Amino acid sequence: MNQTEKKSYSLEIISYYTGYIVLISSSLMAIPALTSLMFKEWNPLLDFIISMTVSLAAGLALVMFGMRMKKEKPDVQWKHGFAVAALSWLILTVLCAMPYWLSGHMKSYLDACFDVMSGFTTTGVVLLQDLDHISNGLNMWRHILTFIGGQGMVVLALTFLVKETGGAYKMYVGEGKDIELVPNVKGTTRQIWKISMIYLLVGTAVLWVIGIAIGLKPVSAILHAIYIFESSWSTGGFAPNTQNIMYYHSLIYETAAMVIFILGSFNFGLHYAIWHGKRKEIIKNIETQSFFITSFLTVILALAGLARLNVYPDAVAGFRRVVFNVLSAHTTTGFGSIYARQFALEWGDFGIMIMVIAMLIGGSACSTAGGIKGLRVGIVCKGLIMDIKKLLSSERRMKVYKFHHIKDQILSEGAIKSAAIIIICYIATFGVGTLLGTYYGYPLADSAFESASITGNVGLSIGVTAPGMPAAMKVYYIIAMYLGRLEFLSVFALIGYLFGGVKKVCANYRER
Amino acid sequence: MRKLPGTLMIILLAAFTISLSVNAEQAASGNTDVENSESENDDAEKTEKAEEAEEAKEAKEAIRTDINALIENAKELDGKEVTVQGEAIGERMDRGDYSWVNINDGTNAIGLWIEKSEAEKITCYGTYKFKGDMVHVTGIFYRACSEHGGEADLHGGSVVIAEEGYYVAEKIPFLKKISTAALAACGLVIAAVCLPVIRKRIDR
Structure with a gap:
């Protein structure tokens, strides 16, 4: 097999699997279409038929282009897996924005793409206008996007694989997940969906009963229950x-909702371990330890800061507002129980800083949450402690340092380095976002808050994200959400792949 | 020497007369000052009373504002009576003798905590298919209501339906109907052609 053939297969591999993921994800438009049909919302029904036809055609075209690959059965390499994950997210963002755009609730197609990326990445910021008058079909679509995005579109597509393929694990890792619940990837993705669907049934039922009790009508209560569950479990933050x-x-x-989003922010591996009787995992796991410590500290500090400013009239009010919002930020959910502007006008700089820190730390790895992740924070903190201990102990003493994450693992220099690199990437993305906000004239605290919310895929807003904000900021926020959710490497692989392709085309042109 | 006492007497008399006249003038001017100050005091009192009356009137009338301005000026307006007008959205949520009604005035949305009997005046709520009743409400604004766990809300007294809600009929553009039919037909043809090819290749 010569070099040209290899190159051609790379494109076909990427095209075939991307098309497959697009086909599976686009099929989900049938659910909002059926919802529209049930509620006799004819305009949205047509919107979904148009969007689904175009998306399925695009997916089919990509699969057809890559069909030759199936015959030759070439090896799927890491770069292919990463590029497939990154590219399918981009293509699906553009395709899934169609129903938004056709609904007439968006100012531009860019805004529609912004909202879809916000849904997929479980961020939860919205540019959609007149939210109180959107159809049940579109509301269902918004929440399905965030629910699917939480588990991952690649995870969804791999669940439907007829047989295990060599590249499945590479694509799975490319989407920012690395936990292996069972020995094969297809089984793991099915376990992830099994966990999510069981919680979906239980959570929706609980929210439905509560909804009726608080005065919602039964039909409306079930819709709200589905929406709020999907949004909470996927740590999305959308609401109807x-x-x-x-x-x-x-x-x-x-x-x-708070219990559901805390559960959603935990690693699927942790859920799986607890379901299989390993209850001590919740105490021993480095991620849960990290989450409990940072949650406790951020809540206490925020309570202290707001008590000093006399923001809330009594302890009950303060506790209810602060605990909910700080945990919503920490788990990267983005539900807000106060108005966006109240953060800026009432919480003060200290309160905003605490929220920024909580949003950047985020939830657990291989969960629906975003942010730096508790696992990385835990590893880097343990690494720091390890270095200090090494400095203080005798040079002749050799000790192996470990951490517990589902199983006991050695705290290697490589693990610390990988965690630190991703943390640096997050901080850099956050820094650029803050800088861009200040460039466009937003106050520093507001820019930092919004940038942390976007980078960490949180969705809380201080009032910066609005249909009228500069287009450059919208584009940057889309990129930041995308980078944050896929944890940089897949996107870097896709960019590297594209640059490599362009370089080769240029070289060929020069040779001619 | 005999003339000296008389001269002195005349001088003293003159001085007395002058002093009297000066005193009289001073007294006269003093009276004018008193009169002036009295009239000024009257004016000030009148102004104060007018201001108080205006404030009372304003308080009675309540501050007319929009929901976004309530949030932006929450500290200044906390605990004050305000009037807002917005569309009732979603649905009414009854809690005992009271109800929660959410209104949206286009700038933002807020929850009204009102008596159930008042809430029952609202019959149409804004959704995809309906434009809700336009509600004119006067109530006390709380930045962080202690009764409702620190929520920013409006405890309403009176609700007036400024404009009744209505059903919004869907209009489907002709172009949309045509393009849906055309795309669906194309989609079915493509699927009918492509899927057997894909299946055949996979089988191979």
Whole structure:
């Protein structure tokens, strides 16, 4: 097999698997189409038929282009897996934005892409206008996007694989997941969906009962329950109304959503381990330890800071607002139980800084949450402690340092380095976002808050994200959400692959 | 020497007369000052009373504002009576004798905590298919309501339906109907052609 043939197969491999993921994900438009049909919403029904036809045709075209690869059965390499994951997210963002755009609720197609990327990456910021008057079909689509995005489109596509392929694990890792629940990837992805679907049934039922109890009509209560569950479990932060979680005016509804988003922010490996009787995992796991420590510290500090400013009239009010919002930020959910502008006007710089830190730390690796992740924070902190201990102990003493994450693992220099690199990437993305915000005249604290929210895939807003914000900021925020969710490497691989291709084309042109 | 006492007497008399006249003038001017100050005091009192009356009137009338301005000026307006007008959205949520109604005025949305009997005046709520009743409400704004766990809300007194809601009929553009039919037909043809090819190649 010569070099040209190899190159051609690379394109076909990427095209085939990307098309396959696009086909599976686009098929999901049938659900909002059926919802529109049920509620006799004819315009949205046509929107979904148009969008689904175009998306399926695009997916089919990509699969057809890559069909030759199936015959030759070439090896799927890491670069292919990463490029497939990154490219399918990009193509799906453009295709899934069609129903938004056709609904007439978006100012531009860029805004529609922004909202879809916000959904896929479980961020939850919105540019959609007149949210209180959108159809049930479009609302269903918004929440399905965030639910699917939480587990991953690649995970969804791999679940439907007829037989295991060599490249499945590479694509799976390319989407920012690396946990192996069972020995094969197809089984692992099915376990992830099994966990999510069981929680979906239980969580929706609980929210439905609470919804009826707080005064929602039964049909409306079930729709709200589905939306809020999907949004909470995937740590998305979308809600069907403008007021977000404040629409319900209910402590019990907020508490139920909070329990679901905390569960959603935990590693699927942790859920799997607990379901299989390893209950001690919740105490021993480095991620849960890191989450409990950082959650406790951020909540206490925020409470202290706001108590100093007398923001809330009593302890109950303070506790309810602070705990919910800080945990929503920490788990990268983005439900807000106060108005966006209240962060800027009432919480003060200290409160904003605490929120920024919580948003950047984020939830657990291989969960639906975003951010740097508790695992990386834990590894780097343990690495720091390890270095200090090494300095203080005798040079002749050799000790192996370990950490517990599902199983005992050696704390190697490589693990610390990998974690530190990703942390640096997150900080850099956050820094550029803050800089861009200040360039366009937003105050530093507001820019930092919004940038942390976008980079960490949180979705809380301080008022910067709006349909009227500069297009350059919208584009940067889309990129930051995308980078943050795929944890940089896949996107870098795709960029490297594209640059490599362009370089070769240029070289060929020069030779001619 | 005999003339000296008389001269002195005349001088003293003159001085007395002058002093009297000066005193009289001073007294006269003093009276004018008193009169002036009295009239000024009256004016100030009148102004104060007018201001108080205006404030009372304003307080009675309540501050007319929009929801975004309530949030932006939450500290200044906290605990004050305000009037807002917005569309009732979603649905009413009854909690005992009271109800929550959410209104959206285009700038933002807020929850109204009102008596159930008042909430029952609202019959149409804004959704995809309906434009909700336009509600004119006067109530007390709380930046962080202690009764409702620190939520920013409006405890309404009176609700007036400024404009009744209505059903919004869907209009499907002709172009959309045509393009849907054409795309669906094309999609079916493509699927019918491509899927057997894909299946055949996979089988091989």
